[in-house]
Each structure stands twice: as structure tokens, then as C-alpha cells.
Amino acid sequence: MADRASVTGVADVADQVRPPVASTGPLGWVRANLLDTWYNALLTLGVLVALYYLVRGFGGWVLLTAEWAVLTQNLQVLLVGQYPDEEIWRAGAVMLALPFVLGLGWSVWPGFCRRLAISLAVAAPLVAALPVEFASLAAGFRVYLLLNTVLVGAGWLLGRSTVFGSARSVLATWLVLFLGGLVFLRGFAASEALPFVGTKQWGGLMVTLLLSQAGIVISFPLGILFALGRRSSMAFVRVACVAYIEVLRGTPILALLFVTQVLLPLLLPDWMDMDRLTRGLVALILNNSAYMAENVRGGLQSVPSGQLEAARALGMRVHHITARIVLPQALRNVLPAIVGQFIILFKDTAVISLLGLLDFLGTANAILSGRQQWFNAEIEMFLFVAAVYWVFTYAMTSVSRAIERSMSKGVG
Amino acid sequence: MAQTGDKANGQGHEERNGIIVVRELHKWFGDFHVLRGISMEIYEGEKMVIFGPSGSGKSTFIRTLNRLEEHQRGDIFVDGIELSADIRNIDAIRSEIGMVFQSFNLFPHLTVIDNITLAPMLVRHLSKDDAGTLAMQYLERVGIPEQAAKYPGQLSGGQQQRVAIARALAMQPKIMMFDEPTSALDPEMIKEVLDVMVELAESGMTMIVVTHEMGFARQVADRMVMFDEGKVVEIGTPKEVLEHPRHERTKQFLAQILT
Numbered sequence: 001m002a003d004r005a006s007v008t009g010v011a012d013v014a015d016q017v018r019p020p021v022a023s024t025g026p027l028g029w030v031r032a033n034l035l036d037t038w039y040n041a042l043l044t045l046g047v048l049v050a051l052y053y054l055v056r057g058f059g060g061w062v063l064l065t066a067e068w069a070v071l072t073q074n075l076q077v078l079l080v081g082q083y084p085d086e087e088i089w090r091a092g093a094v095m096l097a098l099p100f101v102l103g104l105g106w107s108v109w110p111g112f113c114r115r116l117a118i119s120l121a122v123a124a125p126l127v128a129a130l131p132v133e134f135a136s137l138a139a140g141f142r143v144y145l146l147l148n149t150v151l152v153g154a155g156w157l158l159g160r161s162t163v164f165g166s167a168r169s170v171l172a173t174w175l176v177l178f179l180g181g182l183v184f185l186r187g188f189a190a191s192e193a194l195p196f197v198g199t200k201q202w203g204g205l206m207v208t209l210l211l212s213q214a215g216i217v218i219s220f221p222l223g224i225l226f227a228l229g230r231r232s233s234m235a236f237v238r239v240a241c242v243a244y245i246e247v248l249r250g251t252p253i254l255a256l257l258f259v260t261q262v263l264l265p266l267l268l269p270d271w272m273d274m275d276r277l278t279r280g281l282v283a284l285i286l287n288n289s290a291y292m293a294e295n296v297r298g299g300l301q302s303v304p305s306g307q308l309e310a311a312r313a314l315g316m317r318v319h320h321i322t323a324r325i326v327l328p329q330a331l332r333n334v335l336p337a338i339v340g341q342f343i344i345l346f347k348d349t350a351v352i353s354l355l356g357l358l359d360f361l362g363t364a365n366a367i368l369s370g371r372q373q374w375f376n377a378e379i380e381m382f383l384f385v386a387a388v389y390w391v392f393t394y395a396m397t398s399v400s401r402a403i404e405r406s407m408s409k410g411v412g
Numbered sequence: 413m414a415q416t417g418d419k420a421n422g423q424g425h426e427e428r429n430g431i432i433v434v435r436e437l438h439k440w441f442g443d444f445h446v447l448r449g450i451s452m453e454i455y456e457g458e459k460m461v462i463f464g465p466s467g468s469g470k471s472t473f474i475r476t477l478n479r480l481e482e483h484q485r486g487d488i489f490v491d492g493i494e495l496s497a498d499i500r501n502i503d504a505i506r507s508e509i510g511m512v513f514q515s516f517n518l519f520p521h522l523t524v525i526d527n528i529t530l531a532p533m534l535v536r537h538l539s540k541d542d543a544g545t546l547a548m549q550y551l552e553r554v555g556i557p558e559q560a561a562k563y564p565g566q567l568s569g570g571q572q573q574r575v576a577i578a579r580a581l582a583m584q585p586k587i588m589m590f591d592e593p594t595s596a597l598d599p600e601m602i603k604e605v606l607d608v609m610v611e612l613a614e615s616g617m618t619m620i621v622v623t624h625e626m627g628f629a630r631q632v633a634d635r636m637v638m639f640d641e642g643k644v645v646e647i648g649t650p651k652e653v654l655e656h657p658r659h660e661r662t663k664q665f666l667a668q669i670l671t
Contacts, residue, residue: 304517306513306515306517307517307519309480309513309517310511310513310517310518310519310576311519311531312478312479312480312506313478313480313506313509313510313511313580314506314510314530314531314535314579314580314583315503315506315507315531315535315583316530316531316534316535317503317534317535320534320535324530324534325519328521329519329520329521332521407521
């Protein structure tokens, strides 16, 4: 009996032992990571001093020296390019699809989508409250920013109802709004209410976002098709897909851009005549779908053959096996690479500025070289451009990470 | 347990028409002659245990029966349907034969219940509700209805294999094939899977089981087949094969695995 009591006694004590105080908490962390040796402490000190000067210098420049007028005076052009003033509401309306879809996805993806929606809903009024002068849009633009928040809320309310609160309906809504938005922006030649506005007049962040969305929507399924085709049992399909992938991956995107500008009008019949922007998009898609195909192929190879056998033994047909068993696993296995490709596509849209088309970066360049007033505002402008690109790529990365986390839960 | 085995045997004797008929089956992997003229008849309700050294062709043999492997010579008939390159025949045969694999092969991206309902919905065109009801029935039969909403990765090996059995059963096949169903399991989980298989055998299912679980074979099998080098070396009741093996090769092999 005594033995037993002492054994349980030991167990009780062992259960109650806590880690030493100094090794946990923020203090413990600082001690363990920053000050554990004399040279580490020295390094920490050095970095702190450097950080101080960096923040003071940069912060001072941002608040006192920098001339942000180049942004505030040109905000409309940076956002939508030369889209005519009297039709500007159309561009504004189309760009409101983003907050609405984010709000709609809030309850479907409570992880990343909610975070993005909240960030946007909070950031928009903060920007609207900035004590600067928005020359071209003035009060109207501040109201527009607030509308972003309102639409996030509207999407959220709608998404909570059962009808729209599924992943499929959110994606469908986004696709409809996107395609409808393109038609809406373009308008109709004979229309009074929606007069025609050619893509020559589109520009700025709007063009970058439209191009990358269209690029993703088209090149992702194309990439999947080419990856599947590369594994086809039909020799012709296989050879054609390998040729497509290898040729386009081996061609610089810039060369593709010039090739599509020159060749497409010659190759395509008259009724399929494309504008320059669409031809630029074709180049982006050709390049991207080839890379996407290789990413997807990696995923396809990662699915064990036992999965196929089990599905076959259950009597499932090839198209069902591909769509329901192989692709879901393949795509999840290479999701980081796929999102990485989306990010590359997003940033690659900037190459179309070399054709004189005005995407976000191209518009920024055009503003800087357009008027003498802005010749010296390069740093301010490019910092802003870089920050905007970063915000979007960071959002995409965080989405990718959130999906990976949620999937690793399921697979265990 | 033994009685039920005899009862099933009795049923087989009444009809005597093989639900699976295999004649002079040959298969090569490249130059390697893995099946060398297998002929066999398996009767409705019969439990056939196949054993033999690794590389003897026993797995390959049962995989030719539902066309996971293609045979190059010989005939296979399943329930009167000839297994040929005709995709309709292959589909028809696959819907008659359920298969359980050594490595479970559950779909890791689907929950347990979705693993089971997928094929009945896609192949048998059941509604989601009907398939769900059916799936729960079979999950209860294999004893783990409470795991329905989990993912395969969250289950133990034994539970995964029971889900795999439920998944195959949900297609309501006439024949169940097991390819070394307990070989990938930790020892303490083998019994829970064998119990399910014994219960299934008692229900009268036609079963072909590749296994070295001789206790299970003795308890359940109507006949046992010893494979070696792509041929059937010996075939007979468990009593004949286990206690009075006629061939030297069978004696050697049994001596190795039974000690």
C-alpha cells in the first residue's frame, strides 16, 4: 500500500510541475533568442540602433519631406487610367465587386476571407479619413471608399443566408460580376446609357486587376487540361501537349508579347479581331498556362496509383476518377506552387506596359514622364506602386497559407 | 463458426455453377511470366483463401479478375460476363466485385462518409440521401458509425480498413476480394478487421481472400489455394491443405509460416 501511495504521489507531483518561469513568456523569449550569448546581445543592440535610424530617417521622409501630391493629384488616373470622367461611375461600380465578393465569402471561408474582408472594411474608411486633398475626386472619392465598407457588409449579410453562403455560389458570383463587369466597362457602340469605351482608355490598377483575374481564370483550367493531356494515352494529344508546354516555357514572355501583337492579327480571321489589350492577355495566358501545366503535372504525379485502383475497382469512370479523386488531391498537393504562379502572373501583367498599354505600373510611369511637375516624384510614386503590389500579393499568399492549414487538418 | 462455413459450402454444392470461371489464364510483365495457365472455378457463396510465397502471382491473379491488371491469354467469366477489352463488360464486372486493398486506399481528401457514398452516387446514381443512408448502414455493420464525419487520416489502420470494407460493400457487389487486408496493420488491429470479414462470410458473401492468416482460413474458408511461381500448386479444403498437404512445396511453405 505504501508503495502504491508513493507512486501515485510522484505522478501527481510530475503532473503539477511547471516549466521554469524565466524560459516562458515574452521575457523568456527575449532572453533565449536575443540575449543568450554576449555576441548575440551585441548583435541585438546593433540591429536596434540600425532600426532606430532607419525608422527615424524613413519615417521623417514619409511624413515631412515626401511630396505625396503626385499620388493625390493623380489618384483617378492611377486607379482607372484615361477612362472618361463622365463614365467614371462605371469603373467605380465594377471595382466594387471586390469588396462585395469578399463580404460574401466571409462566412464561407471564415479564416482568410473574413480577415481580408475586415482588413478592407477597416482600411477604406481610414484612407477616406486621411487629412490630404484628393484633387480629382475630392469628397466623392471619400464617399466611394466608404462604399467599399458598405459593400463588404452587404456581401456579409447576403452570404449569411443559406442560398449564397456556399463556396460554389461565391465563386459563381465572382465570375458573373467579373465577366459582367468587362461588358459593363466596354459598353455598346449604339447605347445611350452605356456608351462604348475602348480598352485604349482603360488603365491603371483596374487594368492590372482585370488582366490578372482573366489570366488566372483562363490559364488555370488550360494548365490543368495540358497537364492531363501530357499524361494521355493518345499519342497525338500527348505530343501536342508536350510541344505546347515546352515551346511556351522556353520562350521569354516579352517575345511572346511581341509575337501575339504581330502574329494574331495575321492569323485570326477578321471577325475575331482583338484589341491590343486582349492580345497582351493572350500572351500572358500562353506563358502562364504552360507553367501552370507543369505545376499541375507535379501534383498529378504525387497521387499514389492505389487511389486510381481503388476508384477503378469501385467501377468509377475515367472522367469521374480524374475530377473527383485525382485532381482534388493533385491540386491540393501543389497548391503553394499554383498560388505562386498566380502571384507571378499578377506581377507579370506589368510587361504589357512595354507595348504602350497602361497597366498600373505603366500608368505610374506615364504620369511621371507626363508633366514636369512630377519629374522628381519617382520615389513617392514607385513606393506607392510597390506597396499596392505587395498588398495584393500578400493577400494571395495568406489565402494560400490558410487553405494549406485547413487542408492539413483534414488529411491529418 | 465452422458450421456456417459448411452451410455456405452446401449452398455452393446445390448450384455448382461457378460465379467466377477462369480458364488457362496467362499474364506477363514484360518478359516475366507471372501467371502460367491458371484455371479455377469459384462458386456462389464460396470463401476462397489464396496463399503462397511473395511473387507467386496471387495478388496479380485477383487483380486480373476486375481488370486492374490485363491478362494476355485465357478467359475470365464473372457471373456469365466475359472479361474482355470491352469497357461495358469491365464496368459491369467491376460493379459485381468489391475490392479491399492491403494499403486501404481510402480517398484522403474525403470524409469517411463521402468515401463510401461517392461511388454509389456516381456509378449507381443514388441520391445523396439514399447513398448516405446506405453508407451509415454499412458503417454500422463494420462497427464505426461514429467516425462518419472524420477524415481517413484521423483513423487508426484497423478503422481505415473497416471503412474500406464498408466502401466496397456499399456498391452492393456479389463478390468481395481482399488483397492481403491485414498485412499493413499493427498486430492489435488485425482482429478487428478479421472479425468484420468473418461476419461478412457468415452472411453468405462470395469471398476471395489473399492472406496468410491461417486461423482465419481455417475458420472461414471453403477451399484454399496455394500459389507458387504463377501456378496453382494445391487446392482443397482447409483440412486437406493445412493438415495433409500433398505437395512438397506446400509443406515447406506452411512449415515456414506456421512456426
